[in-house]
Amino acid sequence: MFVDGGYDATPMTRIASAARVATNTIYWYFKDKDELLVAVLDRVLARALADAASRDQEPWADQLLWAVGQLEQFHRLVTVVHARAATSPVVNDWHESFHRLVDDILTDGFRKTGTPEESLRAMTQVGVFVVEGLLLHPHSVPDRREIIELLTRPQRPPAALDSP
Amino acid sequence: MFVDGGYDATPMTRIASAARVATNTIYWYFKDKDELLVAVLDRVLARALADAASRDQEPWADQLLWAVGQLEQFHRLVTVVHARAATSPVVNDWHESFHRLVDDILTDGFRKTGTPEESLRAMTQVGVFVVEGLLLHPHSVPDRREIIELLTRPQRPPAALDSP
DNA sequence: ACCTGAACACCGTTCAAGT
């Protein structure tokens, strides 16, 4: 319901009645609405990661493109995570660990495709921002592909031009 | 108050009492809280643009770096704009026109620094995401500089390497 | 351990009435 209708727009009462319990019953399982959000986030991310693991041998850019395409369904969650992270420590923790995860994946990818070590950190940051931007603002498939390909294009000139 | 305390965390009652009027008096000037937000956004952006106009002759990367530094103060507004844009048409309109603005500025900058025309669109998108990312997640000044410099680095190899 | 009806505190917004 958070994914489809938005966090603010789905009151606890509606969640409870969908679960066929009284509203306050939710508070026996979750401390507050933010913890419920984090539970949803954990689920959604775990599924996406499990799916991604099955695409081990595809080229890096394709894997990334596919993952972004998957996660884009949840762009409503992305905006609310940013909004709630300022107030809720649990959401803030989740957000930070998500950033670390994306950071690690991108650092690895950029290093393997020959990004020079001295610009690796900044390049990764740019990558994180691009991923986040794509999640925040859904794009058409070709646009997404073009952006990801520009991002993941090897940094050094191709070997054919390097050797005489 | 939206900038310092956050949109959700500053109730209309507090705004009203800071303005020394009754709460409902605000509704004579603004249709609702979202329109009040847009009024704040317009003010903040107008000031930043006026400041930026005075830096005409500096290099492009420096201008951009400085503008991002200025706007970073308002990162609380950035998150709430994304959150409210999904619900409020006025906020959504403001957000779209802001993106168009950044898009135009970046397209211009990238074109002038020799980005090939066929990757201009994607490059601009990457730029928009980087700007948005920097506004969303405050960075240290050197980190910001490094990221912006990586982004604005001319795409074609420098002339010294091109000519024999 | 698990669930509930009823209440509480707080919020954005509106109404009817004033000047």
Add this chain to the structure above:
DNA sequence: ACCTGAACACCGTTCAAGT
């Protein structure tokens, strides 16, 4: 035109009580 006290509808959360 401008402002207000009082109310309304809705929200997340808690309490005291049940099984």
